[in-house]
Amino acid sequence: MSAVAHISEYKTGRFYSDEYRGDMSWNGYEHNVLLRNDGCAPGGAPRFVDVAMALGADDVLDSRGVAFVDFDNDGDLDLAISHNPGDNGKQTVPASLLRNDIGHHRHWLAVELIGTRSNRDAVGAVVYAEAGDLQQMRLREAGSGYASQHSGRLYFGLDDHQLVDRLRVRWPSGTEESFEGLAVNQLVRITEGEGLEVVRLEPVVTSSVDEAGAPPEAGP
Numbered sequence: 001m002s003a004v005a006h007i008s009e010y011k012t013g014r015f016y017s018d019e020y021r022g023d024m025s026w027n028g029y030e031h032n033v034l035l036r037n038d039g040c041a042p043g044g045a046p047r048f049v050d051v052a053m054a055l056g057a058d059d060v061l062d063s064r065g066v067a068f069v070d071f072d073n074d075g076d077l078d079l080a081i082s083h084n085p086g087d088n089g090k091q092t093v094p095a096s097l098l099r100n101d102i103g104h105h106r107h108w109l110a111v112e113l114i115g116t117r118s119n120r121d122a123v124g125a126v127v128y129a130e131a132g133d134l135q136q137m138r139l140r141e142a143g144s145g146y147a148s149q150h151s152g153r154l155y156f157g158l159d160d161h162q163l164v165d166r167l168r169v170r171w172p173s174g175t176e177e178s179f180e181g182l183a184v185n186q187l188v189r190i191t192e193g194e195g196l197e198v199v200r201l202e203p204v205v206t207s208s209v210d211e212a213g214a215p216p217e218a219g220p
């Protein structure tokens, strides 16, 4: 039984009845979840906490694709989510754009790659960042999820570190480059074999919600 194929019936609430559902499995229209990476427990097991409800990201929609992108250029990652219309009578369901308004309490570095000997978008490149005792790796990929593609920028979350001691790029061509002593909270663009430049991020004004988080008045 797929709730996706029986959305109208699902919305009556009948699917919640154990008697109706029996041992059938179903999916769709559950609350979306957003998992925060809390690092590793002392034993090494990864820890994730569902913060969707606390952050207002727990929509009850038949969501299918998700992409991470800093669409307002303020340095934190926002979310774009696509939804399946199913048989709810609509041709399409508008995508959701969830702006990250948690606030800027930690440091970050964003990296754009341009391949020269490698492919132009540097797909397949791996970037390693070291900041104090923190080490992170990011892969430049194409096709990051079902019907989705994250931003081509690679984001490193740096906690309270105020300097990236070393940034190492392993290009698809096989060459490696490294850069040392990078300031944080900025976007850098690295062109294969041609060095690194800082890119100014132009703020993007968004007006989908007001300062209080309330939806805007309906326009004409």
Ligand SMILES: [Ca+2]
Residues within 6 Å of the ligand: 069, 070, 071, 072, 073, 074, 075, 076, 077, 078, 100
């Ligand atoms: Ca952002």
Ligand SMILES: [Ca+2]
Residues within 6 Å of the ligand: 074, 076, 099, 100, 101, 102, 103
């Ligand atoms: Ca933000």
